[in-house]
Amino acid sequence: MASGSPLFAGFEELADLTRERILSWLEERDPERLAELWRAADLVRHRAVGDAVHLRGLVEISNHCARRCAYCGLNAGNRGLPRYRMADDEILACAHRAAAMGFGTIVLQSGEDVGFTRERIAGLVRRVAAETGLAITLSLGERSEADLQAWREAGADRYLLRFETSDAALFAAIHPPAAGAPNDRMAQLRILRGLGYEVGSGVMVGVPGQSVASVADDIVLFRDLDLDMIGVGPFIPHPDTPLGDPLARSRPGVGEQIAADAETACKVVALARLVRPDANIPATTALAAADKEKGRALGLARGANVVMPNLTPASYRGDYDIYPDKAWAGETADAFAEGVVEMLAALGRTVGIGPGRRYSTKLPAGSNLRIQKS
Ligand code: SAM
Numbered sequence: 567m568a569s570g571s572p573l574f575a576g577f578e579e580l581a582d583l584t585r586e587r588i589l590s591w592l593e594e595r596d597p598e599r600l601a602e603l604w605r606a607a608d609l610v611r612h613r614a615v616g617d618a619v620h621l622r623g624l625v626e627i628s629n630h631c632a633r634r635c636a637y638c639g640l641n642a643g644n645r646g647l648p649r650y651r652m653a654d655d656e657i658l659a660c661a662h663r664a665a666a667m668g669f670g671t672i673v674l675q676s677g678e679d680v681g682f683t684r685e686r687i688a689g690l691v692r693r694v695a696a697e698t699g700l701a702i703t704l705s706l707g708e709r710s711e712a713d714l715q716a717w718r719e720a721g722a723d724r725y726l727l728r729f730e731t732s733d734a735a736l737f738a739a740i741h742p743p744a745a746g747a748p749n750d751r752m753a754q755l756r757i758l759r760g761l762g763y764e765v766g767s768g769v770m771v772g773v774p775g776q777s778v779a780s781v782a783d784d785i786v787l788f789r790d791l792d793l794d795m796i797g798v799g800p801f802i803p804h805p806d807t808p809l810g811d812p813l814a815r816s817r818p819g820v821g822e823q824i825a826a827d828a829e830t831a832c833k834v835v836a837l838a839r840l841v842r843p844d845a846n847i848p849a850t851t852a853l854a855a856a857d858k859e860k861g862r863a864l865g866l867a868r869g870a871n872v873v874m875p876n877l878t879p880a881s882y883r884g885d886y887d888i889y890p891d892k893a894w895a896g897e898t899a900d901a902f903a904e905g906v907v908e909m910l911a912a913l914g915r916t917v918g919i920g921p922g923r924r925y926s927t928k929l930p931a932g933s934n935l936r937i938q939k940s
Pocket of ligand 1: 637676677708770804
């Protein structure tokens with residue numbers, strides 16, 4: 567982004583941020599200086615993507631997971647968790663609900679569930695697209711290129727796969743490889759891009775052993791990967807995971823540990839907006855869980871432009887137990903949506919209409935893949 571860009575008028579020193587400048591913002595504690603960062607992120611968001619907040623209906627379609635991620639309550643080693651996999655008709659009913667509520671996008675998310683085969687997800691995507699016209703985002707973990715291609719051809723528009731941290735040693739420690747499954751998230755992101763998906767990624771902030779410096783690297787990577795969507799949330803310890811143990815919270819010799827609080831996550835959201843002005847950036851549920859009173863509103867005021875209301879049926883929601891005490895976990899979809907609309911009005915923002923695509927998205931040359939109009 568050229569420093570002469572009108573997006574940064576009045577904040578020229580925040581265009582083209584170097585890694586060193588990003589690091590010094592992450593280390594900044596002065597509330598007045600931070601207020602400048604919040605203001606810049608909010609104004610760049612306003613100029614680049616406008617005031618509309620896009621609502622993406624989130625359906626947590628399965629909590630089965632083949633992985634043993636040390637941070638996540640869905641990991642296969644958590645034997646105490648009752649497991650569920652939604653039926654296709656239940657998922658379709660949620661998609662119709664999203665369309666009826668005026669959302670432009672549905673997000674289908676799950677653990678890495680081999681029970682959802684290539685064919686089954688492809689069939690589901692085709693039905694959701696044909697019956698609702700919604701844009702479809704998938705977030706189903708690391709899957710084979712053939713799976714990702716089949717789902718793209720069936721009509722999936724976007725894929726979310728966080729790289730979680732750019733610190734390779736930390737990633738290897740918290741995300742053990744699964745035999746016979748893809749294990750390189752960066753390679754997966756390149757495949758997704760090549761298939762013409764809008765690509766979303768992101769990180770947790772405050773994982774034990776995650777340094778401030780490595781998060782500066784993460785933010786540089788947001789820019790280098792030219793991400794369409796960037797999801798950032800504070801790490802929230804789950805007691806039934808290896809990282810839920812308070813003794814896990816140290817990793818000597820890697821530099822200053824980054825905090826797992828809402829303010830630090832907001833710094834990452836704001837810097838993500840400055841390095842990727844036209845990306846879609848959600849105010850995440852983890853941010854709302856870290857600061858129940860105002861986490862989501864703070865995210866929206868500090869660079870975010872997307873909220874993902876949870877449409878998972880109440881009977882399953884409690885078992886999608888990534889981390890404890892998910893914000894609004896017990897609330898109905900209607901109450902949640904009402905609360906969001908009220909919050910947006912208070913922030914002077916509007917509800918986005920349509921799928922809310924990244925403006926510059928293009929299909930690869932020669933592609934004959936179906937794509938819906940914005
Ligand atoms: N299985 C898919 C995947 O790994 O991409 C999608 C589901 S996974 C539960 C979605 C995201 O939840 C992960 O990318 C991770 O960043 C986040 N997450 C998992 N455990 C968390 C925790 N304890 N605190 C905060 N975020 C967490």
